[in-house]
Amino acid sequence: ELFQLKRRFIQTHVNAQGSLDIVVEGPMVQAMFFEVFVLAIVNELYFRRLESSAVLEEGEHRLQAKAALLKNYASQQKSNETPFLVSDFGTRRRYSYAWQLHVVETLRDAAPD
Incomplete structure (x- = not known):
């Protein structure tokens, strides 16, 4: 009941x-x-009104730059180093559910094993 x-x-x-x-x-x-759920809903509705290909193109450009940094880090990581760990806290401030999923999948694919 507490989590309802x-x-x-x-x-x-x-x-x-x-x-x-x-x-x-x-x-x-x-x-x-x-806070988590309300902000996610409000942001999704707000950004739907502003959606444009230019915004998504810029987002993709920035995402690919971050993925390249992550791949570079992975290639330089030594086997005895602490493993690379990441947590996603993007739900409250995300552009949209679909975009967050794309970001998480892209960074997952770029991250070291």
């Missing part, structure tokens, strides 16, 4: 300026989980 989000802890409304206000009040365990 409760609707009573979140309030939303459109303010006088026409902006969306989202307020979460309640136990920390509830508030933290709302």
Whole structure:
């Protein structure tokens, strides 16, 4: 029951300026989980309005540059070194679910074994 989000802890409304206000009040365990899911939803909807091929092209360019750095690191890693570990914390600030999946898969493929 603790990990089930409760609707009573979140309030939303459109303010006088026409902006969306989202307020979460309640136990920390509830508030933290709302943050992850609400920000992911809001960002997805916001960026859908702005989606353009130029944005995705720039994102792909930056992603490939990061993947190249990662591949270079992998080629220089010695077998007795601490293994390369990574955690993805991109859910709250992602451009979209599809883009995050693409980023994770691209970096996974570029990472050392």
